[in-house]
Amino acid sequence: MHISSIPPEYMHAFIKFAPIYTIFSLFVFHILRLYNSLWQFASFDELNRIIISSIFTTLFQVAFMTILMMRMPISYYVFGAFLQFAMIVGIRFSYRYINLERNRRYNNQAAIHNVMIIGAGAAGKTILREMRNSQGMSGKACCVIDDNPNKWDRTMEGVPVVGGRDSIMNAVKTYNIDRIMFAIPSASTEDKRDILNICKETKCELKSLPGIYQLANGEVSLSKMKDVNVEDLLERDPIKVDMCEVFKQLTDKTILVTGGGGSIGSELCRQIAAHNPKQLIIFDIYENNAYAIQQELVRKYGNKLNLVTLIGSVRDSRRLDMIFDKYRPDIVYHAAAHKHVPLMETSPNEAIKNNVVGTYKVAYMALKYDVERFVLISTDKAVNPTNIMGASKRLCEMVIQSMERISENNDFDSLPLLHDHRKDGLKDVHPKTSRTKFVAVRFGNVLGSNGSVIPLFKKQIAEGGPVTVTHPDIIRYFMTISEAVSLVLQAGTYAKGGEIFVLDMGSPVKIDTLARNLIKLSGYEPDVDIPIVYTGLRSGEKLYEEKLMKEEGLKKTANELIFIGQPIPFDMDNFFRNLEDLSQASYQNSDDIVERVEKVVSTFHPVGAHPTGKEKIYQN
Incomplete structure (x- = not known):
C-alpha cells in the first residue's frame, strides 16, 4: 500500500490528531511507569502495564478522533492499536531476550x-x-x-x-x-x-x-x-515441639541464660528472643561469644528486645547475687559448663569448680530469689560416667534434685554454705520460702556445636585428611542444636520439679559411619581421596553412651519423643556433706579429687584408673 493511495481526508485528519495522541500517550506511559522500568528485567508485570496503556490510548483515539476530526475506518483503529502494542513489546522484550541469551551462552561456556x-x-x-x-x-x-x-x-x-x-x-x-x-x-x-x-x-x-x-x-x-549436612542423614524424624505452649511460658518473663554465648546457650537465646520475653539476660565468662550473640540479636530485633548482656563467672557468688537481686529472673536456663571430656580429664578440679560448684551457686540464687523454674543442661555422659566431665554433670543433676526437695519441703536449713560461699561474704542468706521448680534436661551429642566431631571432621577434610576417629566401633546419640534447645524449652513447660527429661534420639550412630558420610557429602571417597585413621579411645571415653541409668526407668510426656527419668533416691544430707568436701578439695587443687567423686557418684567408674586410685592424668 502506498501513502498516496490513502484518501486525503484520512491523511489530513491523522496528521492533525497525531500530536494530541502523542502527548496523551506519553502521559499514560508516564502514569503507568513504563519509562521507569529496566528493559533488561522486563517481566509479566510490565507486559500487563503495556496492555493497559494500549487499551487506554486506543479508546482515547477512537473517541477523540471521531469527535474532533472524523470517523476513521475500523481497520485504522485495530491495525494502529496492534502495531503500537507490538512495537512497544518487541523493543523492550527483545532487549531482555538478547541479554538472557547472551548470559545463557556465557554461563554454558564458563x-x-x-x-x-x-x-x-x-x-x-x-x-x-x-x-x-x-x-x-x-x-x-x-x-x-x-x-x-x-x-x-x-x-x-x-x-x-x-x-x-x-x-x-x-x-x-x-x-x-x-x-x-x-x-x-x-x-x-x-x-x-x-x-x-x-x-x-x-x-x-x-x-x-x-x-x-x-x-x-x-x-x-x-x-x-x-x-x-550430615544432620540431614540422621535416621529419625526431627523432634516436634509445641511452640504455642513454649510461647505461653516465655512471654513477658525475665529469663537468664548462663553460658549464653556457647553453642546451646546462644541457640537458647535466639529461640527465647523470638517469644517476646520481658527481658533476656545473657551471662557468660567469655566476652567474645557473649558479644557475638548480643550483636546478632540486636541486628535482628533492635529495640523490640529488652536485652542485657553480662560478663561473669558462675563461680562468683557475689556477682551472681548482684545479678539476681537486680534483675529478678523468672526462669533460669543453666548452660554454663566445662564440657570437653579430654580437657577435663587432665583438669578434674576445674570440672568440679565450674560444673558442680557453679551449678550449686546458680541454683542457690534461684532458691534465694524465688525463681519460677530452673532448667539444667545435662548430658548422656552423666549416665554411668567413665570420665570426670560426665561424673561432674551427674553431680549437677544430684544438686538439682536436692534443691527441688528443699524447695518442695521448705527445708532451707539443710542447705550448705560451701567454703568459698562463706568466703564471698554470703553467710546466713538462706531463703525462707521458695516456689522454684528444678529440672534437668539430658541429651546426647549436639551436631555442629563447639568441640563436636563435625567441625573437626570438616576441617580435616578441607585440609585433605586424614580424618581421625578414635575407634571403628564407637557409637553416639546425636541431635541438632535446634532440637536440643527445643527439648530444653519444652522441658520447662512440663516441669513439676525434680525431673530429668530425656529425648528419644532414635538409633545411635557410629562415628566411623558419620565420618565416611561427611567425606562422601564433600564429594570425596573415604580411604581413597581422604584417609580415615583410628587413633584409639581417649582417656575417660567409652564406646557407647547411655540415656538413662538402669535404675531410673521411663515415664511418658505429651511429646512422644520426650521422656522423664525417675529420680534415683540418695541421702541428701550425706550428699551435701560430700559436696562441701568436694568443693573445698577442688579449690585446694587436690590430687585425689577423682577418688572423692567416685565415693559420691556410685555409678562413676573411671576408665584406665590406677588400682591405687591415683594416676598422673588426674593431677592438675
Whole structure:
C-alpha cells in the first residue's frame, strides 16, 4: 500500500490528531511507569502495564478522533492499536531476550560444574531459571530428577526431566554430573534422607534448600542453597515441639541464660528472643561469644528486645547475687559448663569448680530469689560416667534434685554454705520460702556445636585428611542444636520439679559411619581421596553412651519423643556433706579429687584408673 493511495481526508485528519495522541500517550506511559522500568528485567508485570496503556490510548483515539476530526475506518483503529502494542513489546522484550541469551551462552561456556536438579516443582524451576539467566553462574543444569512419572521425558526451562530417584546414579554417569542440588523444600524427612543417601554415593558435591518456609516467603534462590549436612542423614524424624505452649511460658518473663554465648546457650537465646520475653539476660565468662550473640540479636530485633548482656563467672557468688537481686529472673536456663571430656580429664578440679560448684551457686540464687523454674543442661555422659566431665554433670543433676526437695519441703536449713560461699561474704542468706521448680534436661551429642566431631571432621577434610576417629566401633546419640534447645524449652513447660527429661534420639550412630558420610557429602571417597585413621579411645571415653541409668526407668510426656527419668533416691544430707568436701578439695587443687567423686557418684567408674586410685592424668 502506498501513502498516496490513502484518501486525503484520512491523511489530513491523522496528521492533525497525531500530536494530541502523542502527548496523551506519553502521559499514560508516564502514569503507568513504563519509562521507569529496566528493559533488561522486563517481566509479566510490565507486559500487563503495556496492555493497559494500549487499551487506554486506543479508546482515547477512537473517541477523540471521531469527535474532533472524523470517523476513521475500523481497520485504522485495530491495525494502529496492534502495531503500537507490538512495537512497544518487541523493543523492550527483545532487549531482555538478547541479554538472557547472551548470559545463557556465557554461563554454558564458563560453567565448571555439570548440575543435576532434584525436584521438578516450583523451587526447582526457580533454581533452573536463575542458573540460566543470571550472569556468573559456575554450573550448567544438565538434567532434572523427580519421582512424579507424569513429568518424565519432558523438559523444564529447557532441561530434561530424566526420571525418579532410581535414575540418579545413571544420570550422574550419563551427564557427567559433579554437583547435585536438592530443591524439594516440602519433602518429608524420610524422603529427603533416602534421596540424599543415594546422592552421597555419587561423589558429587551436594547442595540443598533448608526448608519449606522459603517457598512461603519467596526466598527460593541459588544464594539460599546450602551444603548438605550430615544432620540431614540422621535416621529419625526431627523432634516436634509445641511452640504455642513454649510461647505461653516465655512471654513477658525475665529469663537468664548462663553460658549464653556457647553453642546451646546462644541457640537458647535466639529461640527465647523470638517469644517476646520481658527481658533476656545473657551471662557468660567469655566476652567474645557473649558479644557475638548480643550483636546478632540486636541486628535482628533492635529495640523490640529488652536485652542485657553480662560478663561473669558462675563461680562468683557475689556477682551472681548482684545479678539476681537486680534483675529478678523468672526462669533460669543453666548452660554454663566445662564440657570437653579430654580437657577435663587432665583438669578434674576445674570440672568440679565450674560444673558442680557453679551449678550449686546458680541454683542457690534461684532458691534465694524465688525463681519460677530452673532448667539444667545435662548430658548422656552423666549416665554411668567413665570420665570426670560426665561424673561432674551427674553431680549437677544430684544438686538439682536436692534443691527441688528443699524447695518442695521448705527445708532451707539443710542447705550448705560451701567454703568459698562463706568466703564471698554470703553467710546466713538462706531463703525462707521458695516456689522454684528444678529440672534437668539430658541429651546426647549436639551436631555442629563447639568441640563436636563435625567441625573437626570438616576441617580435616578441607585440609585433605586424614580424618581421625578414635575407634571403628564407637557409637553416639546425636541431635541438632535446634532440637536440643527445643527439648530444653519444652522441658520447662512440663516441669513439676525434680525431673530429668530425656529425648528419644532414635538409633545411635557410629562415628566411623558419620565420618565416611561427611567425606562422601564433600564429594570425596573415604580411604581413597581422604584417609580415615583410628587413633584409639581417649582417656575417660567409652564406646557407647547411655540415656538413662538402669535404675531410673521411663515415664511418658505429651511429646512422644520426650521422656522423664525417675529420680534415683540418695541421702541428701550425706550428699551435701560430700559436696562441701568436694568443693573445698577442688579449690585446694587436690590430687585425689577423682577418688572423692567416685565415693559420691556410685555409678562413676573411671576408665584406665590406677588400682591405687591415683594416676598422673588426674593431677592438675
